[in-house]
Amino acid sequence: AQKVTQAQTEISVVEKEDVTLDCVYETRDTTYYLFWYKQPPSGELVFLIRRNSFDEQNEISGRYSWNFQKSTSSFNFTITASQVVDSAVYFCALSGIQGGSEKLVFGKGTKLTVNP
Amino acid sequence: DAGVTQSPTHLIKTRGQQVTLRCSPISGHKSVSWYQQVLGQGPQFIFQYYEKEERGRGNFPDRFSARQFPNYSSELNVNALLLGDSALYLCASSLEGSTDTQYFGPGTRLTVL
Numbered sequence: 001a002q003k004v005t006q007a008q009t010e011i012s013v014v015e016k017e018d019v020t021l022d023c024v025y026e027t028r029d030t031t032y033y034l035f036w037y038k039q040p041p042s043g044e045l046v047f048l049i050r051r052n053s054f055d056e057q058n059e060i061s062g063r064y065s066w067n068f069q070k071s072t073s074s075f076n077f078t079i080t081a082s083q084v085v086d087s088a089v090y091f092c093a094l095s096g097i098q099g100g101s102e103k104l105v106f107g108k109g110t111k112l113t114v115n116p
Numbered sequence: 117d118a119g120v121t122q123s124p125t126h127l128i129k130t131r132g133q134q135v136t137l138r139c140s141p142i143s144g145h146k147s148v149s150w151y152q153q154v155l156g157q158g159p160q161f162i163f164q165y166y167e168k169e170e171r172g173r174g175n176f177p178d179r180f181s182a183r184q185f186p187n188y189s190s191e192l193n194v195n196a197l198l199l200g201d202s203a204l205y206l207c208a209s210s211l212e213g214s215t216d217t218q219y220f221g222p223g224t225r226l227t228v229l
Contacts, residue, residue: 004158033215043204045159045220091158095215103149103172104208104218106158 002027004094006107013082014115021077021110023092029053032096034068034075035104039089051075082114118143120209120221128227129197137192137224141209147171148190149218150182151206159206165190166212194226202228 003026013019025034036048049059051068059066063080079086089109121140129135141148147166151159161174165184184190188209194201204225208218 035217037220042222043225044222045206045208047217047219050217093158103161103164103174104151104159105161108156108158 002029002032002094002096002105004092004105004107006090006092006110008110009108010111010113012113012115015084016081017114018078018080019082019112019114021079021090021092021112023075023077023107025073025075025092025094027094027096029096032094035093035095036066036075036077037091037093037106039091039109041088045091048077079112082112084114084116087112087114120207120219122205122207122221122224124224125222126225126227128229130229131197131199133197133228134193134195135197135226137194137205137207137226138189139192139207139209139221140189141207142219145209145211145219146188147210147212147216148184148188149208149210150190150192151208152176153204153206153223154202162192197228199228202226 005024032053034051037045039045056068065078067076089111091106091109093104093106095104123138149164150162153159163182164172168184179195182192204223206223207221210216210218
């Protein structure tokens, strides 16, 4: 079965601190995709990144960076110099085909609060 | 370009009633998926439709049904509502399948009293 674990339920930091959100996944698929989404209080899920299982290069986008390590089945997300606007719930998700059904499997999310 | 749109934004129903939620995908996207998100949890997969055909179904009872129209818009129907159906219902669209990036709409918040 596919599973995503986000062990950190809530994280609170002070503005300008760096913060890393952890994501560990389980899958038997050899080809799969990993995602991060941001859910601000408004409720809409905002896409941040998509990574396929064959691409283990780390990625940086502005203050955001992602560390994909297949050996430990982890796909961690770091925000550098956090800002109040980064406050949201962040979800890690895994997609693949299981039993003929294509779907996204989400973790339970990590609520990040950035205090001024 | 317009993103995924959903209607209505909020809905209040009573137990036993039926509800229909609507979703319009991003232009050019042929796949629509539905997710249920209860408070404090990650979204749970309900259905995926592609080219008007059901491609996948999550672990939800038969009270939940959906369909996709020729213009790729979709409806989610829930019959015989239970209190536990209270949740945020999210629609996502993608070019084809779930391995493509899914872009989500703002959701419909359903409250069952």
